[in-house]
Amino acid sequence: MQRIRGALRFFVPFRHFVESCLGRRLPLPSFAVSPPRMPAFAAKGDEDFQSAYRGRSAEIFFANDGPVIYKWPHYFAVYDQLLGPLVGTEVRMLEIGVCKGGSLKLWREFFGPRAVIFGIDIDRRCAAFDGQFASVRIGSQDDSDFLRKVVAEMGGLDVVLDDGSHVASHQRASFNALFPLLSEGGLYIIEDMHTAYWAEYEGGLRKQGTAVEFLKEKIDEMHRHYRNPELNRPESMPEIESVQFFDSIAVVRKRKQLPRFHMPRPSPQ
C-alpha cells in the first residue's frame, strides 16, 4: 500500500506536468476509469416499470413465460420501428446468439409463421433449441465459411441481428461476411453497442475497430463519392442507404444507390 501511495505521489504531478506541456488531458488507464458492467443496470421489471414500454415486441417480451430472453427494454421501440413493417412476411432473419432460446421464440411470435428464422451460437447446448421456434446452427460468428453455409440454407438473408459475443473483432468479421449477402433493402442490426466502450469486449472510447468506430467508417464509405467524384457512377456507389445509431443499437440498411446530382428546377434555359 505504502509503495502504491509513493508511486501515485510521483505519478499524479508528473501526469499534470505532461498534460500542461501538451495542453490537453491524457486518457486515464482503463483500471482507473472502471466502466460499469451489466449488473449495474439490472432490473426486475415489475408492472409499473413495464407500463413505460409499449408496442408489439414489448408485449411479447413481458408476457413471456417460456425460455429466458435477454433484452434491454429500450430496444423494443427500435425493434418495432425497424422490424414492424416485416410482420407477417416471409422475412429471412438470422440472430447471432441463441443463449437460452427465448429470443427465437420472441421473433417467431413477432414475425409470425411465414418467417424463416435461424439462430447461431458457439455453445453446443443451443442445438437443443433447433426446430422449436426456429432453426439453430452451431458455429462461431467469426467463421465466414460457416456463416455463408447458414445463409445458403436459409435461401437468402433480409435481417441480421448480432447479439453474439459482442467482441469487436467478431462483430466486424460477421458484418464483413454477412452484409454482402443481405438482400436489397436488408437490415444489419448490431445490439448491445455499449460493449464497444468496455475493455473486456475489445472496447474503449474512440478505440479503433470497435463496432462504434467500425460503423463510423461506414458513414465515411456512404459518402465516399463526395471525396472522389470518380466514384459517382452507378457501378461504384456504395450499397449503403443509411447508418443509424440508437442507444446501444446500430443499423445499416443495404440498398443500391444512384449517383448523386445537384440541380436547379426549373432548368436554366
Ligand SMILES: C[S@@+](CC[C@H](N)C(=O)[O-])C[C@H]1O[C@@H](n2cnc3c(N)ncnc32)[C@H](O)[C@@H]1O
Ligand atoms: C447475449 S447472449 C444471446 C442472447 C439472446 N439473443 C437473447 O436475446 O436472449 C450471447 C450468446 O452469444 C453466444 N456467443 C458467444 N460467442 C459467440 C461466437 N463467437 N459465435 C456465436 N455465438 C457466440 C453465447 O454462447 C451466448 O449464448
